[in-house]
Amino acid sequence: MMQQWITIFFDVLxxxxxxxxxxxxxxxxxSLDMYTLSKLNIYFLVPGIIFTKLYETALSINILLTIxxxxxxxLGLLYLISNAIAYLFRFSKSMRVAFSNSVIFYNSGNYGVPVNDLVFKQxxxxMSIQVIVLLIQNITTFSYGIFALQSNDRSPLKALLSYLRLPVLYAMLSALVLNMANxxxxxxxYLPATYISDAVIAIALITLGCQVAQLRLKKNLWKVYSSVSLRLLLSPALAAGILFLFDVQGVTAQAFMISAAMPTSVNSAIIAQEYKNEPEFSAQAVLASTICSALTVTLVIYISGQMF
Incomplete structure (x- = not known):
């Protein structure tokens, strides 16, 4: 187990x-302009990686629908639990959305993919299970996630119309059509799309670093710790419960449970910055969950191997 921790720390973290x-x-x-960085991510880089991942992945319909x-x-269970906590402690509307997003959206891409590759030895x-989780995460982050943020200060209709202007939606739809039609x-x-996709991880993490540089680390810490606990501990526990409920075993169960243990998605901080919805809390949640995941992800890898 110690060897796994050392390997994950040096190869992933x-x-x-x-x-x-x-x-x-x-x-x-x-003093980089955060407005420009968020626009670069939302309107250029994220559509590129979603398009290429959807276009390239060989999807089995049965596995696709199951995972x-x-x-x-x-995500539905995490949404209900996180919102119940937010209402219980009377979070503001903007904080309720940010808190929920920090729990339900996790880093299944630049963290989850390398961990999957390491654990299951290519x-x-x-990896196909991890990619499906990544695709669902991207679709929900850049559909519901953005819609929820915009609904804070706009009517649902205006929020929907605003979402329809984003290139992410059309990148998803066009890639699905091209993939299914072969x-x-x-x-x-294709090559420009892959170049854009290759740039996403670096620019997204640099954007996170720019946000971290502006943090006041003593603000909302108990909310950050609550988010981290739900994301890193409750999420894999719920995933295990789902797998037992549907009697899923083997690599499928292990890969899904491990994927559910990933830290908060960088994208949740990026869209929070773009729509100016608690960006400080969102960046802190990403940073804290990523640090703590060095221990928790290793534990989940070990436990999933024993359980399934």
């Missing part, structure tokens, strides 16, 4: 934190 620290340094030295169903069920079946894109179109 160190690259993440190096990029975050670069973002902190850049922000303190050059998508499990993921949506897990098993394509295990249409081969010419290199002149």
């Amino acid at each position: 160190c690259p993440v934190f190096i990029l975050v620290l670069i973002g902190v340094w850049l922000q303190r030295k050059f 998508a169903g499990f993921t949506l069920l897990l 098993d394509p079946f295990a 249409i081969q894109l010419p290199d002149a179109i």
Whole structure:
């Protein structure tokens, strides 16, 4: 188990934190414009990675529907629990949305994919499960996640119309159509999309570092700790319950449970910055959950191996 912790720390966490620290340094030295960075992520980079992931992934309909169903069920349970806590402690409307987003949206991409690759030793079946979780996470983050943030100060109709202007929606739809129809894109179109996709992880983590550089670390800490507890401890526990309920075993169960243990998604902080909805809390939740995940993810990997 200690060897697993050391391997995950150096192979997964160190690259993440190096990029975050670069973002902190850049922000303190050059005072980068957060508005521009958030626009770059939302309107350019995220549509690129969603398009390429959806276009490239060989999707089995049976596995796709099963894992998508499990993921949506897990997100629904986390949504209900996080909102119940937010109402119980009388969070403001903006904080309720930010708190819920920090719990239900997790880093299944630049954290979850490397962890899956490490644990299952490049098993394509295990990776296909992780990719499906990643796709559902991206779709929900950039549909419900953005819609909920916009609904804070707009009517539902205006929030929906605003969402329809985002390129993320059309990147998802076009990629799904091309994938299902097995249409081969010419290199002149496909290669630029892959270049954009390759840039996402670095720019997203640098953006997080820029946000971290502006944090006042003593604000809303109990809310951050509550979010981290739900994200890192309750989420994999609920995933295990879902797997037992549907009698799922083997690699499928292990991969899904491990995916549910990932820290809060960087994208939740990016959209919070874009729509100016508790960006400080959101960035702190990402940072704190990523740090704490060095221990919790290792524990979940070990426990899932014993359970399934």
